[in-house]
Amino acid sequence: MSLLEFTNVSFNNREEDILKGISVSINSGDFMSIMGPSGSGKSTFLRLCCHLISPTDGTLLFHGQPIDNFEPTDLRKKIAYCFQTPYLFGDRVRDNIEFPYIIRNLPVDDARVKALFSSFQMTTDYLEKEIKNLSGGEKQRIALIRSLLFTPEILLLDEVTSALDVANTAIVEHVVTSLHNEGTTILWITHNPEQGKRHANKVLTIKNGEIQALETIL
Numbered sequence: 708m709s710l711l712e713f714t715n716v717s718f719n720n721r722e723e724d725i726l727k728g729i730s731v732s733i734n735s736g737d738f739m740s741i742m743g744p745s746g747s748g749k750s751t752f753l754r755l756c757c758h759l760i761s762p763t764d765g766t767l768l769f770h771g772q773p774i775d776n777f778e779p780t781d782l783r784k785k786i787a788y789c790f791q792t793p794y795l796f797g798d799r800v801r802d803n804i805e806f807p808y809i810i811r812n813l814p815v816d817d818a819r820v821k822a823l824f825s826s827f828q829m830t831t832d833y834l835e836k837e838i839k840n841l842s843g844g845e846k847q848r849i850a851l852i853r854s855l856l857f858t859p860e861i862l863l864l865d866e867v868t869s870a871l872d873v874a875n876t877a878i879v880e881h882v883v884t885s886l887h888n889e890g891t892t893i894l895w896i897t898h899n900p901e902q903g904k905r906h907a908n909k910v911l912t913i914k915n916g917e918i919q920a921l922e923t924i925l
Contacts (some may be wrong), residue, residue, distance in 0.1 A: 709768070710735045710861065710892055711756060716765035718751055725751045727916045729765070733861075738884075738893045740903035743913040749896045750791075752913060753863045756894060757786040780810070787859035791866040791896075793843075793850035800841070800849055801834040807856045816856070823852045826882050844875045851879065855886065862886065864895040868902070880906065 709732040716729040726748045733739060733756075741749050754760045755767060758774050767774045774782070795803050808815045824831050827848045841849065847867060854862070864883065868876040884906050887893050897903045903910055904924060912920040 709733060710737075710770065712766075712768040712771075713755075714766045714768075716755065716762045716767055718748075718755065718760065718763050725916055726755075726913075729913075729918060731911060731918060731921060733892065733894065735892055736887075736890065737909055738887050738907045739895070739909040739911055740907040741894060741896045741911045741913065742898070742900070742903050743919065745898075747913045748916040749913050750865055753788060753865055753894060753896065756861070756863055757788045758782055759788065784811075784857065785859060786861040786863065787854040788863040789851055789854050789865065789867050791869060793846040795838045795841075795846055795849060798837055799834070800836050800838065803838075803849060803853045804834060804856070807853060811857070819856060820852075823855055826885070827852060828878055844871050847871060848875070848879070851882070855882075858886070858889070858891060861892045861894065864893065866896050866898065869898070876902075 711733040713729045713731045716726060717724065718726045729752065741752065743749055751760070755762060758777070758779060761775060769777060769782070797803060804820055805815055821831055824833065829845075829848060833845070833849070838846070847870070851867065862883070868879050871879065880902070883893060883895070887906070895903075895907070908924055910920075910922040910924065911918065912922075
């Protein structure tokens with residue numbers, strides 16, 4: 708059974724059709740790169756995957772059930788979305804790191820926090836830093852750490868390396884591929900064809916709101 712199943716899914720914003728008749732299966736363990744021109748509907752596709760928005764038409768199943776059967780907070784504990792422009796709240800990094808534990812009524816797992824900071828080549832000294840003083844690359848890595856404190860079933864990445872330098876891009880790619888190797892399903896939007904095929908087992912190309920191609924990489 709597919710983990711996520713799109714059947715003739717369309718989405719419009721009352722002014723235009725953003726996605727039209729999308730049918731695609733995402734299986735557990737897939738690493739799917741999503742490519743296509745700007746404005747083709749790639750981000751809309753990811754937002755549908757975690758029910759940030761609902762299809763206008765068609766059906767979208769998660770574990771064989773309509774995705775809107777799931778309570779949104781519970782769903783987003785299973786499907787994590789990382790935006791191209793990271794959003795951090797509060798005054799300090801600590802506010803963002805503690806939040807996933809607070810909403811689960813759990814104590815902060817200091818060992819897990821330390822391990823994730825280390826994997827992104829950062830130290831836990833960052834916990835006391837003010838958000839306003841972080842660079843764009845630091846904000847992106849903190850946002851990723853926040854999403855990975857509890858390993859998601861599906862990780863949605865919306866061009867998360869587009870504003871990063873080569874070194875930081877390599878760090879993020881290494882963490883994401885390690886997570887995939889441990890069983891997390893990855894959906895990654897990228898405009899870089901080389902990056903798109905470097906780790907993926909499938910490449911989905913969307914153009915003008917429709918699937919142009921779905922390539923399986925052996």
